[in-house]
Amino acid sequence: MICPHCGHNNLDGLDTCEECVHDLSVFDVPMPTGGLQMHIMEDTVGHIPYDRLALVSPSDSVAHAVSRIKTIGIGQAVVVEDGKLVGILTERDLLNKVAGRELDLKMLPVGEVMTKLPETIGERDPIRVVINKMAVGEYRHVPIVRDGRPVGIISAKAVANYILKHSGLEF
Amino acid sequence: MSIAAKLSEVKIRRLPLRRPAMVERSASISETVEAMKASRLGCALVCERGKLVGLFTERDLLNKVIGESVSYSIPVEQVMTFSPAHLSLDDSVYSAMRLMREGDYRNVPLVDAQGAAAGVVTVRDLVSYFAEHFPKEALNLPPDHDQLMLSAEGA
Numbered sequence: 574m575i576c577p578h579c580g581h582n583n584l585d586g587l588d589t590c591e592e593c594v595h596d597l598s599v600f601d602v603p604m605p606t607g608g609l610q611m612h613i614m615e616d617t618v619g620h621i622p623y624d625r626l627a628l629v630s631p632s633d634s635v636a637h638a639v640s641r642i643k644t645i646g647i648g649q650a651v652v653v654e655d656g657k658l659v660g661i662l663t664e665r666d667l668l669n670k671v672a673g674r675e676l677d678l679k680m681l682p683v684g685e686v687m688t689k690l691p692e693t694i695g696e697r698d699p700i701r702v703v704i705n706k707m708a709v710g711e712y713r714h715v716p717i718v719r720d721g722r723p724v725g726i727i728s729a730k731a732v733a734n735y736i737l738k739h740s741g742l743e744f
Numbered sequence: 745m746s747i748a749a750k751l752s753e754v755k756i757r758r759l760p761l762r763r764p765a766m767v768e769r770s771a772s773i774s775e776t777v778e779a780m781k782a783s784r785l786g787c788a789l790v791c792e793r794g795k796l797v798g799l800f801t802e803r804d805l806l807n808k809v810i811g812e813s814v815s816y817s818i819p820v821e822q823v824m825t826f827s828p829a830h831l832s833l834d835d836s837v838y839s840a841m842r843l844m845r846e847g848d849y850r851n852v853p854l855v856d857a858q859g860a861a862a863g864v865v866t867v868r869d870l871v872s873y874f875a876e877h878f879p880k881e882a883l884n885l886p887p888d889h890d891q892l893m894l895s896a897e898g899a
Contacts, residue, residue: 609747613878639811648803648850664802665786672777672805673816708875713850713868729867730850736874737841741748 612739618703618717619696621735623725626651631659631684635671638662638683649714649726652687657721660687663714693718694727700735703727747878756840756854756865757833759873764853764864766791767820769798773809774816776800787851789861790824796853796861798824803850830855833862837873840865 574583574597581592588598612620627641627650638650642662652660662683670686671678693716694703703715707729717725765779765788780788780802790798800820808814808823830853831840843852844867856862 610878636811639806643807664806667810668777668786668802668805669781671810673774678811704871704875707868708872711868729871730844730848733841733867733870733874734845736870737838737845740751740838741746742752742838 608741609736609739613701613704613736614699616700617697618694618700618727621700621703621727621731623717624714624728624731626723626726628653628723629662629683630654631682631687633683634679635662635667635676635681635683635686636678639667639678647726648728650683651716651723651726652683653723658691658693658716658718658723660684660689661691661714661716661726662687665713691716695719696724700732704732707732750877751838751841752836754837755834756831756837759837759865759869761854761863761865761869764789766861767800768792769821769824770819772817773800773805773814773820773823776820777805777816785851785864785866787853787864787866788820789853789864790820791861794860796828796830796855796859797821798826799828799851799853800824801851828853831865832857837870841870844870 574585576583576590576593576595578595579590579593581590583591589595590597624647625645627645627647629638629641629650629652631652631654642650649661649663651658652662666686666688692706692710692712696717696719706712706715713729715727716723717727762785764785765783767776767779767788767790769790769792776788787799787801789796790800798821804823804825829843829847831843833854833856840852850867852865853861854863854865
């Protein structure tokens with residue numbers, strides 16, 4: 574790395590120039606160059622359209638939650654207690670814990686089959702954070718919370734569509 | 745290579761795809777559900793002599809089976825989606841993103857050059873591909889110069 578102050582050729586990754594002690598650390602900060610990079614690094618979760626929420630309580634029946642999910646036309650119910658997020662009930666929970674079993678869904682409480690305390694994100698978090706969480710945790714949906722209260726949910730589909738929209742491949 | 749060029753040039757077969765459940769159309773819903781659970785994917789490809797004839801997804805399960813008076817012993821072909829939209833292993837990542845958006849799909853079945861069912865690409869595969877191949881954008885968070893540690897490291 575050439576020092577912009579004295580022109581000394583330093584090894585890459587040094588924080589200061591070996592010759593003149595000029596600060597080189599700022600040159601290692603990833604900076605968006607424009608286009609999609611800029612959007613992903615700087616846009617916040619609020620830039621992606623949220624899905625509507627199907628809100629249920631842990632004591633509601635699974636039958637009730639399924640009916641809410643179908644009415645709203647989304648892939649999961651968000652479970653709240655005193656307004657705070659305590660879980661989500663996803664299609665995957667229904668596949669793994671309900672499908673094919675002899676269960677009375679009207680008597681089965683949501684709290685017994687939901688995914689407890691899911692990973693969440695704030696509206697002001699950058700989009701790269703939600704991409705990271707989905708990739709690392711293998712989540713398809715991440716609830717958006719404000720002071721512990723769910724205000725929306727972001728899906729992998731919405732993230733993929735956002736990337737496509739800003740990819741420069743479509744005009 | 746730019747993101748746009750990569751998305752339109754990289755073929756779907758290059759992604760680390762998981763092997764989906766594949767069942768015959770005469771398989772029961774119950775057998776199909778068990779195969780889906782084992783695959784850890786949200787769909788099963790329904791085949792006839794190796795050819796893709798249908799797709800059964802978690803969404804089909806929710807909409808047509810759970811909470812409905814449908815027996816898990818009936819053949820999956822009665823509740824599957826016939827002739828689902830699909831792509832080839834040699835189509836681009838971009839074409840998968842576009843098809844998912846246009847059809848509002850989360851899973852797109854894949855066929856090989858002979859038309860045999862060969863796999864599935866999911867919307868999560870695409871997000872993971874993106875995170876892995878554009879790590880600077882998606883994974884590395886720029887350092888916060890003004891950050892103060894509340895305690896010494898290791899304390």
